[in-house]
Amino acid sequence: MSTNHDEPPAAKYYHYLCLLTFVVFVSCDSTPKTIVESTTGTSKTDTAVATAPAAEKKKPKKKIYLTFDDGPNKGTDNVLNIVKEENIPVTFFLVGAHAFGSKAQQVTWDSLQASKLVELCNHSFTHAWYNSYNKFYSLPDSVVSDFHKTTNRLQLKNGIGRTPGRNIWRVDSIQFTDNAKTKAAADSLYNAGYDMLGWDLEWHFNPKTMRAIKSGDDLANQIDSLLLKNKTKQPGNLVLLAHDQVYKNAEDSLQLHQLIRRLKANSEYEFAVASNYPGVKKKSITDSMLRRNMSKSDSLRKNNTINKDTNRVVKPAIG
Numbered sequence: 001m002s003t004n005h006d007e008p009p010a011a012k013y014y015h016y017l018c019l020l021t022f023v024v025f026v027s028c029d030s031t032p033k034t035i036v037e038s039t040t041g042t043s044k045t046d047t048a049v050a051t052a053p054a055a056e057k058k059k060p061k062k063k064i065y066l067t068f069d070d071g072p073n074k075g076t077d078n079v080l081n082i083v084k085e086e087n088i089p090v091t092f093f094l095v096g097a098h099a100f101g102s103k104a105q106q107v108t109w110d111s112l113q114a115s116k117l118v119e120l121c122n123h124s125f126t127h128a129w130y131n132s133y134n135k136f137y138s139l140p141d142s143v144v145s146d147f148h149k150t151t152n153r154l155q156l157k158n159g160i161g162r163t164p165g166r167n168i169w170r171v172d173s174i175q176f177t178d179n180a181k182t183k184a185a186a187d188s189l190y191n192a193g194y195d196m197l198g199w200d201l202e203w204h205f206n207p208k209t210m211r212a213i214k215s216g217d218d219l220a221n222q223i224d225s226l227l228l229k230n231k232t233k234q235p236g237n238l239v240l241l242a243h244d245q246v247y248k249n250a251e252d253s254l255q256l257h258q259l260i261r262r263l264k265a266n267s268e269y270e271f272a273v274a275s276n277y278p279g280v281k282k283k284s285i286t287d288s289m290l291r292r293n294m295s296k297s298d299s300l301r302k303n304n305t306i307n308k309d310t311n312r313v314v315k316p317a318i319g
């Protein structure tokens with residue numbers, strides 16, 4: 001008796017082969033079909049899945065500008081070591097006289113120049129005539145001359161400055177002066193070619209002990225809150241002011257390290273330097289710009305005073 005079960009082995013294999021080809025065709029076909037549907041928007045579910053990564057990519061990160069004032073100084077080396085260990089970009093606003101101060105300050109100045117992670121900007125030459133803020137800012141041409149001296153002597157590559165003791169902003173996008181008496185000096189700096197960067201948040205310290213008042217975690221919480229509530233000068237950008245000298249203390253260095261770790265752990269944040277700030281012109285101060293002001297204002301402040309004072313270390317009362 002002959003039945004289908006008795007068909008020759010070759011025919012049986014032929015049927016299996018046809019069945020296998022069909023299964024492979026169906027399973028291979030299903031994947032590209034899903035992609036085509038999702039990109040043409042025929043399936044809501046597929047569209048969401050396909051476009052989510054693209055939307056995530058487009059979301060700009062919030063920029064944190066860590067800025068350190070008054071170096072080269074005690075504490076600068078500790079800051080620099082932490083920055084290198086964490087491999088993040090930061091900005092130092094330098095006091096020109098400090099780069100020519102003690103032997104230790106000169107060595108620190110060399111280290112700052114050698115690091116590719118740091119941007120070096122101008123915090124005047126004498127730190128407002130060693131914290132004589134009112135007198136200093138009453139003579140706008142002399143203020144410009146003091147900044148020019150740092151640009152010239154330190155051979156700074158950019159025209160970004162920060163006023164000692166005053167939270168002044170002069171970039172294309174922001175014009176802000178915290179003290180009306182410094183407005184003329186701020187305008188003169190801007191007209192002389194400087195972009196002036198103030199700060200959104202200061203990491204305060206006790207001026208008697210030079211110790212930080214808040215912990216790294218407290219600062220990180222403040223930063224989160226300011227950015228979340230759009231309470232910075234530019235939404236999505238936060239400039240933190242800190243002072244090198246504070247971090248000569250080992251415990252405060254640990255707190256700085258903790259702050260950086262906290263900020264790094266937040267995928268919404270990235271670190272940036274002053275020249276990345278919106279509205280900064282990215283222009284350097286040229287020799288002709290330097291000469292224009294220096295010749296006019298040098299008589300206001302005799303050079304020998306500056307030379308005599310170069311070994312002094314500024315204790316930053318504010319700014």
Ligand SMILES: [Zn+2]
Pocket residue numbers: 069070123127164165316318319
């Ligand atoms: Zn300062």
